[in-house]
Amino acid sequence: MPSPVGHVLFALAISGVPKPREVFTRRWAVLVVFAAIAPDLDFLPGILIGDPNRFHHGPTHSIAAAGVFTVLLALIFRNLSKAQVFVIFSIYLGHVLADTLAADLGAPYGVPLLWPFDDSYYIAPVTLFSNFSHGAQSVGIGDVIHDIFSIHNLRTVAIELAILGPFLWLTERYRRSRPS
Numbered sequence: 523m524p525s526p527v528g529h530v531l532f533a534l535a536i537s538g539v540p541k542p543r544e545v546f547t548r549r550w551a552v553l554v555v556f557a558a559i560a561p562d563l564d565f566l567p568g569i570l571i572g573d574p575n576r577f578h579h580g581p582t583h584s585i586a587a588a589g590v591f592t593v594l595l596a597l598i599f600r601n602l603s604k605a606q607v608f609v610i611f612s613i614y615l616g617h618v619l620a621d622t623l624a625a626d627l628g629a630p631y632g633v634p635l636l637w638p639f640d641d642s643y644y645i646a647p648v649t650l651f652s653n654f655s656h657g658a659q660s661v662g663i664g665d666v667i668h669d670i671f672s673i674h675n676l677r678t679v680a681i682e683l684a685i686l687g688p689f690l691w692l693t694e695r696y697r698r699s700r701p702s
């Protein structure tokens with residue numbers, strides 16, 4: 523998986539698609555960041571049982587989960603525009619697809635993209651991002667935290683900044699050039 527920094531950078535890069543008055547609100551900023559990291563909330567049940575990686579890269583990393591998440595958010599926040607709902611879906615699905623583009627050192631490799639129709643795990647043949655290390659399955663929270671704050675992960679974040687930073691800059695430039 524890319525780091526949370528990478529996921530949020532991608533989300534910010536496409537968050538400016540709706541109308542300007544819909545973009546510059548605190549609620550939109552919170553929803554964008556939440557959608558960017560939502561698939562990784564599958565760490566939470568594992569944290570509760572002392573094995574953070576136990577349920578990671580499960581069904582929350584699928585197209586179906588992106589759909590369910592988007593519908594739920596659209597039902598809760600009924601005045602979201604169609605463009606906003608579409609961007610929320612794209613951010614969530616973008617997270618899942620970005621995970622298929624990151625190196626994965628532990629089986630099963632990749633994500634169950636087509637769950638529940640297909641239980642296979644998918645990962646790109648050539649990965650673009652480095653892996654964000656967060657311990658192996660069955661290790662405790664201490665080891666996971668030790669891994670998260672490693673030099674390796676600093677390098678992972680640097681690669682993401684190098685790839686997604688220019689993407690964010692370009693989309694922001696495009697957004698500003700659009701008539702409001």
Ligand SMILES: [Zn+2]
Binds near residue numbers: 583617
């Ligand atoms: Zn993920």
